Structure formats: C-alpha cells, structure tokens
Amino acid sequence: MKLNAYLLPLMAALLLAACANETPDEPPVEDPPIVDPDPEEPQPDDPEPEEPEPEEPLPDDNFLMDDEGRVFSYVPAGDLLPASGPGHADTTIYQPDIVFPLEDAAFLNSQVYRYGGSQGSLNGMNGGQCHADNYNYPWQDTFCESRSRSQIMCPDGGHEGVDIRAATCIPDSGAEHWAVAVDNGRIVGLEGSKYTVKLQTDDGSLYRYMHLKMDELAVNDGDLVVKGQRIGKVSNDFFNSSGERVPTTYHMHFEMYQNYAPDEESEPIFDQVNPYMSLVNAYEKKLRAK
Numbered sequence: 001m002k003l004n005a006y007l008l009p010l011m012a013a014l015l016l017a018a019c020a021n022e023t024p025d026e027p028p029v030e031d032p033p034i035v036d037p038d039p040e041e042p043q044p045d046d047p048e049p050e051e052p053e054p055e056e057p058l059p060d061d062n063f064l065m066d067d068e069g070r071v072f073s074y075v076p077a078g079d080l081l082p083a084s085g086p087g088h089a090d091t092t093i094y095q096p097d098i099v100f101p102l103e104d105a106a107f108l109n110s111q112v113y114r115y116g117g118s119q120g121s122l123n124g125m126n127g128g129q130c131h132a133d134n135y136n137y138p139w140q141d142t143f144c145e146s147r148s149r150s151q152i153m154c155p156d157g158g159h160e161g162v163d164i165r166a167a168t169c170i171p172d173s174g175a176e177h178w179a180v181a182v183d184n185g186r187i188v189g190l191e192g193s194k195y196t197v198k199l200q201t202d203d204g205s206l207y208r209y210m211h212l213k214m215d216e217l218a219v220n221d222g223d224l225v226v227k228g229q230r231i232g233k234v235s236n237d238f239f240n241s242s243g244e245r246v247p248t249t250y251h252m253h254f255e256m257y258q259n260y261a262p263d264e265e266s267e268p269i270f271d272q273v274n275p276y277m278s279l280v281n282a283y284e285k286k287l288r289a290k
C-alpha cells in the first residue's frame, strides 16, 4: 500500500522523538468515525419538537398597511409550517377580479398546527387561539395541510382550502367580522347545510365559506348577491359526522372551485384549486384602495 510509504517514516520519526525525550507527546489519535444511524429511520425517542424554520416573508415593494398600520406580508404558496404536511405550491391567481372574502383585516394561517390548534405543540406553539402571533402577518398557506381524512386533491390527503382568521380574536374582542361575496352570484345549497355557505358565480366558479354563524346569516338560499355584499359573520360553527356540534377555532375556511371541461363535449366538472394567491392578490388590492 502506498500509505505505508508515508506512515513508516512518520512512525520512525515519532519513535526517535520518544527515545530522545523522557516525556514524549502522545501521537494524535483520531476519533473513530461516528456511525450514522439509518437516516431514513425516524428517531422515535427524540422529545425535541422541530424548531420552526424562520419564515422569510416576501418583500413587498409597496409596504401595504392595514387599518392598524401593520405591514402586510406573506410566505410563498405551498410553504407550510414544519410538520404540517406537503402543501401544494400553486402560485396561480385563478380569480384576479374577486374581492377579499372578509370586510376587515384578516390573517391566513393554520388552525391546527399553531397556537390553539391540536398540533400546535409540534411547532412549539403552546397557547390559546387568541395568541397575538395568530393575529399578525405574514400570512401562511394551509392548502394541503395534513389532515386525518382523505381528500383527493392533496397527496396522502389534506386540507383542500385555506383558513382565515378575522381581524380580532372573537372570544376576546367580542367583535363582529363579516364575510362578503367575493363576486356577483347566487347563494346555493343552503338548505340543510350545517356549516357551509356556497356562492355560485356567473362564470361557473363556486366558493365555499365555512364556520360562519349559521343562525345569523345575512342571506337566504337562492339569493342573488353582489360582489362585496355581506353573507355572514365569522364564527366557529362545526359539527362532527354524528351531527353533534363541535366548535372549531374562530375562523373562516374558504374553498375555491373552477368549472372545468376538458373538451367541448364533456360535462364540466368542478375542479378544486388553491385560493391562496387569489386571496393575496385580492387583499393587496383592498389595502391599496384604502
């Protein structure tokens, strides 16, 4: 081996040094290499929650501010909280002309993996839903956030909408925050609906607003509504599959469906899309118009 050609003189030199000196230096001993456990194998005993990556808000050249003087920012589409699922990085603004679905300031972020959510501790966010950090920018996408139920749009199942907190945390503030029609259209399918209001627009798009205060809606089934018209108040109405009322956090879940036909002969189908960038666009327009 070639190595010996180098090692032997070195060892000889060390030996000489040892003979010439009563207290020779120890030759350097290399640490044994650390054997890496299978990197694919999760380490179940690790009690440390993963530290959330610092979010990098997108620069906003206009420094758009809301009524409270807070500068609006958002993290990119598909960039979800750690441990909250794969997301779906869809930067398409499907509906550039809609208005934002809430009248006041609003905060898009997770209801499950943040303060007040059942999985908040995974991100070190222990505390109630009214924690101030839930009511601040940057916004964060929650489309395809991990959920136990299977939903076809997201790989391995997930959340097929985005969650929007109102301007203030209602249990603390007692304030009313109104949801409005994002476009001209008709309220449909309200009969028997427990926590969902649907808005069908002229271009065949469908929007679903969930968890509004259902016994105080401002619309009835079949009503024609105009863009910006009040529909209902942000609340926490929710029911489990057995029909029992199980309140969720105070927020509005919002879904967007495009009416899509692959060719002229085919019946159109409702294709659910990520509304995140359409909402960013609508919110920026709203703040610019102030």
Ligand SMILES: [Zn+2]
Residues within 6 Å of the ligand: 159, 161, 162, 163, 252, 253, 254
């Ligand atoms: Zn939701």
